[in-house]
Amino acid sequence: MTPETAILVALILPLAGALAIALAGRVSPNLRETVTLVTAAALIWVVWGLLPTLMAGGRPAVEISQVMPGLTIAFKVEPLGMLFAALASGLWIINSVYSIGYMRGNKEQNQTRFYTCFALALSATMGVAFAGNLFTLFLFYELLTLSTYPLVAHKGDPATVRSARVYLGVLLSTSIGLFLPAIIWTYMVAGTGDFTPGGILAGKLDDPAIGLLLGLFVFGIGKAAVMPVHRWLPAAMVAPTPVSALLHAVAVVKAGVFAITKIIVYVFGIDFLFDAPSSGWLLYMAAFTIIAASLIALRQTNIKRLLAYSTIAQLSYVVMAAAILKPLAEVGAAIHIVAHAFGKITLFFAAGAIYVASKKTELHQLRGIGRRMPWTTAAFSIGALSMIGVPPTAGFVSKWYILAGAFEADNLVAVFTIIASTALNAAYFLPILYLAWFERENSGAPEHGEAPLAAVLALCVTALLTLAFFLFNGPVIELESQVVRGIT
């Protein structure tokens, strides 16, 4: 398979999988789950097969159609997109194993629709990752919103539908209201929207307009959840936990920060933006989001809502790292996409496993749960330590790079934000760990053990990945360094 074919296959495979899942769902649940796992495995094979080409410096590209003169549906794989696609496809299979345990353990309704939409969402994610220009990115960005809506509204009761309305409302209105005009503006100014190393806007836009365009992009990409367009993420927590785990900790939200990073690097260009004073606000906005979201997380009593606010803060780490506009920080932004993914998916898996086993959703109910669910609690602890950035976890690696970039830029705001948020992360995660491991359970609590095997297996794997990434991150860093090669 040539790399060009592989791009197309990566897009079509989950789509075909969705169709097969929908059909298999009429036959038997076991067949349906087999189809999901086979599709996920095949997708890994296809996407990861692209890695050697990318490592060797190849940039496979393919154009599907010219919609209008200058406006094409085209794909081009570059290191950022490769990393994102590899991450999402790799975690999909683990998440599918987990979903089987979770959905069956909870006896959820409409499971066929769930797995079908999940596969559709993955197809859209691949499209976002491999998009070769702004128009293609926008196309798949919107498809991702629409395909995840049924997953958020899964339960179908009035409260869930209301939350799903917030989800869709915020994401669609920001993307149509701000992202789309930003894209059209870019096409009109630059004559193209192709992602080009070094950017396409240099010399074509003047100062106050640069900051304005950047604002349209950053707030238009609502999936990145930079405050004040973050409200959809806590709302999305009404979805079943596997959705929160893969989509609202990895695929959807990372599509947002990934898109922002990609636009900063390939549309504006780091150097161009660094010389434009009007773009400076982005760093402060991201820093504010980090601190504010962490403070809100401190006050949460529901596990999933706490994790949602923690995600908002961690997403702004990526945005802030990208906004430092220094090579090391851009690498840090890319690595943080991976590091946070491993840690946060583990945390969500653990929260879901606790819910399946005991129906517990609140923090205070976790008292002494370490004795009943040792594996889950251990994994949760590893995820929490990674959020704080303690070695030997993945979170330490990315924080190191972002801090290095911040020092390189002499950016004390960024340095201070990272230190303060580390303290805040510790302040809301460590008490939970203490409660879970060292407190005694209230007497008369109902008996329960671990969640179904499939769920526990999945969360142990992601916890191990969180640890492993601390030691074996060489290839990722090497790949992402290509993004900034030649930029000082």
Next chain:
Amino acid sequence: MDLTAHLPALQVVVPMLSAPLVVLLQPRGLAWAGATVAALASFAIALALTIAVLDGQPQVYAMGGWPAPYGIALGVDAFSALVLLVVTGAGAASLLAARPSIDQQIEQERQPLFYSAWLLGLAGLVGIVVSADAFNIFVFMEISSLASYILIAGGPDRRALPAVFKYLIMGTIGATFYLIGVGLIYMMTGTLNLADMEARIGDVVDMNPILVAAGFITIGLALKAAVFPLHVWLPNAYTQAPHMVTVFLAACATKVALYVLIRFDYLVFQAKLADHEAQFALFALPLAILGILVASAVAMFEGNLKRLLATSSVAQIGYILLGASFVSQAGLSASVMHIFNHALAKGGLFLAVACLAYHYRDLRLDQLGGAAARMPWTCAALLVCGFSLIGIPGTAGFISKWLLISAALESGPWGWGLVAVILVSSLMAVVYIWRIVEALYFRAAVEGDSLPAEAPLQLLLVTWLVALLNIVFGLFPGVPLELANSTATLLAGFAS
């Protein structure tokens, strides 16, 4: 005998002569078959004409061999070809799907007359499009209007009668205004042929009757086109009409009036009347903006599915007028493109409504709970066409929105304000489409005991065909875009 040269005439003659023949086809189903064949034939003629136009040969036809200023002339250029495709396509698709729904709504013995009126309506609409003569446009306008009064009033619902009466009064005023305008111009120039008029009007532009004529013609056509605030006849007429008639009329009827408005204005007035550019923009732009915002806002609170979509049509007509009011090539291109794309989206939506109406007699949103579980294919098609109406990328609606926003950005200092209007109304479209989605997918079923059933296959297949066309033309808009661009070049050439 080579028929190719006669295609512009055949375009009108085929549906018009089939209409009386269809009346004779009394046995069950034959009238439908006859009408459908005639509509398909006229769609095929429109396709052939489009191909000829794309080859760079605008078709001009002199009736009976009499040359243009004296005889009756027909003409087909890029603009007419695109609108012909829309009209005949809507006619063919709606007739093809119509049978199950019409059988349900119209008694067997009245059906031949009904189909005959349908063909007359089609003939009138295509007649307007191919005429190159101001008076024949009026004649065909009357034919199509009379036919559509019959069609709308033909349904089983008695509430259609007051609706159609309102439409009749408003439509007649509109046609009369148009006729007064044409009469004034005839008085001053002595010609009815549009091209001839354009050549001669230059000598008399400073005369008051010409100015008055421009006013009468613009307002008369705006009434026919349901431009805000002259739209009040439209929501009721579309809501009460038989479902398949709504599909046909909503997809093309007002667009033909807009076609005449744009064509007349650009071809005859723009180049010659002093300051006409600014006057036209000042007249059309505020009405377009108001129409877009007010109608979208009303649609957000509308409880009846059909009336909601009909109200949204008023907003969409605003988009078409907005593009034209920029008086620029990009604006015209966007405007013409939206004529095509909106016909696809709204035609598809009303087809899906017809599918729903096959089982649901009451089309209020709160009565449609649980429809998605019973009619999954219908609801999915409705969703796709709804995306197109909103302008989600990958659908036809996105293309026209992209062109419209680009044109607005080019149009001068208040460009950003216009972009804001377009975007805000897109978000309003999200709201009213999503109200439908939540009703269909998440509301509990009202009558619990009726059986789940899809719409008849014939209806469903056509609905899905149109839904898929929304996606196809969203990804490959080549042909309509080329037609829209050459239209814009043609008309903007007259304006400058």
